[in-house]
Amino acid sequence: MLLGDRKLAILRTIIDDYIVTAEPIGSRTIAKKYNNELSSATIRNEMADLEEMGFLRQLHTSSGRIPSDKAYRFYVDKLMQVNALSQNEADYIKEVYEKKSAQLEDLLMLTAKTLSDISNYTAIAVGPKLDNVVIKNVRLIPVDDNFVLLIVVTDTGIVKDMLIRKPYDMDEAYLDKISEKLNYYFKGRSLDRVGDAVYDTMKDGLAKDREFFNSLVDAISETVDAQNERKVYMEGLNNILDIPEYSDIVKAKEFFSLMKKKELMFDLADGTAEEGVSIHIGDENPIDEMKSFSVITATYCVNRKIYGSVGIIGPKRMNYPKVVSLIDNVVDKLTQHLIALDEGHPLTDENKK
Amino acid sequence: MLLGDRKLAILRTIIDDYIVTAEPIGSRTIAKKYNNELSSATIRNEMADLEEMGFLRQLHTSSGRIPSDKAYRFYVDKLMQVNALSQNEADYIKEVYEKKSAQLEDLLMLTAKTLSDISNYTAIAVGPKLDNVVIKNVRLIPVDDNFVLLIVVTDTGIVKDMLIRKPYDMDEAYLDKISEKLNYYFKGRSLDRVGDAVYDTMKDGLAKDREFFNSLVDAISETVDAQNERKVYMEGLNNILDIPEYSDIVKAKEFFSLMKKKELMFDLADGTAEEGVSIHIGDENPIDEMKSFSVITATYCVNRKIYGSVGIIGPKRMNYPKVVSLIDNVVDKLTQHLIALDEGHPLTDENKK
DNA sequence: GTTAGCACTCTCGCCTGTTGAGTGCTAACT
DNA sequence: AGTTAGCACTCAACAGGCGAGAGTGCTAAC
Numbered sequence: 001m002l003l004g005d006r007k008l009a010i011l012r013t014i015i016d017d018y019i020v021t022a023e024p025i026g027s028r029t030i031a032k033k034y035n036n037e038l039s040s041a042t043i044r045n046e047m048a049d050l051e052e053m054g055f056l057r058q059l060h061t062s063s064g065r066i067p068s069d070k071a072y073r074f075y076v077d078k079l080m081q082v083n084a085l086s087q088n089e090a091d092y093i094k095e096v097y098e099k100k101s102a103q104l105e106d107l108l109m110l111t112a113k114t115l116s117d118i119s120n121y122t123a124i125a126v127g128p129k130l131d132n133v134v135i136k137n138v139r140l141i142p143v144d145d146n147f148v149l150l151i152v153v154t155d156t157g158i159v160k161d162m163l164i165r166k167p168y169d170m171d172e173a174y175l176d177k178i179s180e181k182l183n184y185y186f187k188g189r190s191l192d193r194v195g196d197a198v199y200d201t202m203k204d205g206l207a208k209d210r211e212f213f214n215s216l217v218d219a220i221s222e223t224v225d226a227q228n229e230r231k232v233y234m235e236g237l238n239n240i241l242d243i244p245e246y247s248d249i250v251k252a253k254e255f256f257s258l259m260k261k262k263e264l265m266f267d268l269a270d271g272t273a274e275e276g277v278s279i280h281i282g283d284e285n286p287i288d289e290m291k292s293f294s295v296i297t298a299t300y301c302v303n304r305k306i307y308g309s310v311g312i313i314g315p316k317r318m319n320y321p322k323v324v325s326l327i328d329n330v331v332d333k334l335t336q337h338l339i340a341l342d343e344g345h346p347l348t349d350e351n352k353k
Numbered sequence: 354m355l356l357g358d359r360k361l362a363i364l365r366t367i368i369d370d371y372i373v374t375a376e377p378i379g380s381r382t383i384a385k386k387y388n389n390e391l392s393s394a395t396i397r398n399e400m401a402d403l404e405e406m407g408f409l410r411q412l413h414t415s416s417g418r419i420p421s422d423k424a425y426r427f428y429v430d431k432l433m434q435v436n437a438l439s440q441n442e443a444d445y446i447k448e449v450y451e452k453k454s455a456q457l458e459d460l461l462m463l464t465a466k467t468l469s470d471i472s473n474y475t476a477i478a479v480g481p482k483l484d485n486v487v488i489k490n491v492r493l494i495p496v497d498d499n500f501v502l503l504i505v506v507t508d509t510g511i512v513k514d515m516l517i518r519k520p521y522d523m524d525e526a527y528l529d530k531i532s533e534k535l536n537y538y539f540k541g542r543s544l545d546r547v548g549d550a551v552y553d554t555m556k557d558g559l560a561k562d563r564e565f566f567n568s569l570v571d572a573i574s575e576t577v578d579a580q581n582e583r584k585v586y587m588e589g590l591n592n593i594l595d596i597p598e599y600s601d602i603v604k605a606k607e608f609f610s611l612m613k614k615k616e617l618m619f620d621l622a623d624g625t626a627e628e629g630v631s632i633h634i635g636d637e638n639p640i641d642e643m644k645s646f647s648v649i650t651a652t653y654c655v656n657r658k659i660y661g662s663v664g665i666i667g668p669k670r671m672n673y674p675k676v677v678s679l680i681d682n683v684v685d686k687l688t689q690h691l692i693a694l695d696e697g698h699p700l701t702d703e704n705k706k
Numbered sequence: 707g708t709t710a711g712c713a714c715t716c717t718c719g720c721c722t723g724t725t726g727a728g729t730g731c732t733a734a735c736t
Numbered sequence: 737a738g739t740t741a742g743c744a745c746t747c748a749a750c751a752g753g754c755g756a757g758a759g760t761g762c763t764a765a766c
Contacts, residue, residue: 024728026727026728026729027728027729028727028728038739038740039739039740039741040728040740041730041739041740041741041742042738042739042740044728044729044730045730045738045739047729048729048730058728058729059748060746060747060748061728061729061730061745061746061747062727062728062729062745062746062747062748063727063728063729063746063747063748064727064728064729065728103516136496136497137496139494141492141494141504143489143490143506143512144489149504149506149512151494151502151504151514153496153502159496159502159514159516161504161512161514163456163512238606238609241602241605241606241609242606247602248602249594249600249601249602249605252594252602253591253594253595256591256594377759379758379759379760380759380760381758381759391708391709392708392709392710393709393759394708394709394710394711395707395708395709397759397760397761398707398708398761400760401760401761411759411760413715413716413717414714414715414716414759414760414761415714415715415716415717415758415759415760416715416716416717416758416759416760417758417759417760418759
């Protein structure tokens, strides 16, 4: 059977309506929407055809129809008109990214928040997959009599600092000497290439401050580990409660415990195409636990090599047009921002060579 | 009417039971708990007395009884036996605080998490009220060709760093000169005492790098503002869903939007007595929005002058004995930890004089 | 002072009938 | 051949009625 224009129009009407109301829709309602140009009986026949073709489902005999996953896929591919965001929303996003922050971490938190605020769904932003963070610079700064500040700059552009207690009041020159030594060993290397031998050398070279040295080395290795660890930022978890299909304590709790699983979020991010916006509807999701949701994701690039991704998780009857244009807009801003930071930033030194 | 021993025992039984089950309890059930030493009729008479005295309430004729707010207050003051935490729980807390972190921020996040994990209620940790953060040290560190790292150490012991773009490649000596100048003006002063005049002087003194200087000064003032801003850390919001009285979407949503209001959380923290654990049951809460909950709070001290507070929010039929000993234990550990950090820490230099 | 007994109350779950939205099919109409 | 009116049918949702069960208060006897 062919999908004539009229069937198409009816299908679009049903999906558009269901996305908003979450209620099954019947033939009479549709007839009314068309000013009764057709009788409900005619619509009924068309709907029966659409059901036979797999685009519509009934929850029970004599209920109205709702779109199937196949219908959503068709809608997204062929029917949907990606409408731009409202001026207000576009302005809001622009404003958010104008408050410049130099830290990727902050930017991702902000991105997740923006996505969830505007879409009213749950949003995540997953940090890039880094497995070889390289140390660019290590530095010790005296703070007061008892503490020094250890600063580690990595090639991800992230700076991490920690207060470390010093055993006695070392003068600045001595601290500089230690910094130098640390740099000599760590600079330009990822931690896994710094073997135990090096640790030993360092420790031996400063035997009297062995303990202090240990704490420095530990702190540096902690920093690198923390950087290598992938992060997930999540916002709008509670939006699930506003979605009728999930406004049920049991389902909501399930959702929360689902979203707590970081591994799942990584899988979700990794299932994203390298470019543009990916849409996974229901069963299309590679992750079983997500098969009752739709997930829309997109990748952002930190530099020419490193990618992370952001996503929105919502019901299958998601407002696809809006979410697609939203995510497109936001990723664009985020990437622009990162590129701007990127000029001369430690992150991409190597790319510039 | 007097509260005889028997009435007391019955009241305690009712409260203990209701805290666990959240179900109204009847005379027959109580009689059984006492191995039928007394008939249900006798218990019934006693319960009628207790109701008359305002300790018990009925939701409707022929329902069992539940404790009134007055009963909880009496329970907390007179009946309750503060039982120690289980060995497991005590060990868990100890372990948490052994992973030493030098940052107050991290410690408060950790504290909120621990409180909510063990109590299964919602926990908050409110940062201290600081309205005059003093800058101890400002420092500029070259990171690479295009960025410098600005480090600000405040008297709250918090170190804040930011990457700032530099207009051209300044050498280290020049950066040191700028650091020195910044220190000269900012060190030991709170920002509000650094008048416009100072800004101008600084800007004039380095006319050619005016823009760079502006961004440094802005960044410093942002840091101080951020430190002055009071923070709330919250954990276990979703625990509300496990409490029968609130496992209703509408109530849960109300609760969530309530807890989002930072002002309310500050008020809550400020309603805490200076020492020991404060218990606010239902109507006793100074904040209207909290009158259907019980809130248990305690203050921790950052040093001899500065206090913050932590709290647990739950239903009126809260497990008071457990929560009280939990909060007591945790605040103790937190304070100990802060005191340990405090030795020689920038935070308390002035106290040592 | 304690207890057995009894009438009474109220919630809750279950069943039932009704209503209304919606369908599918058939036969008539254009 | 496509469209439509008409009609019988289905099913969820809602309301009302009913019985069971838990619990009470009161009275009279122990």
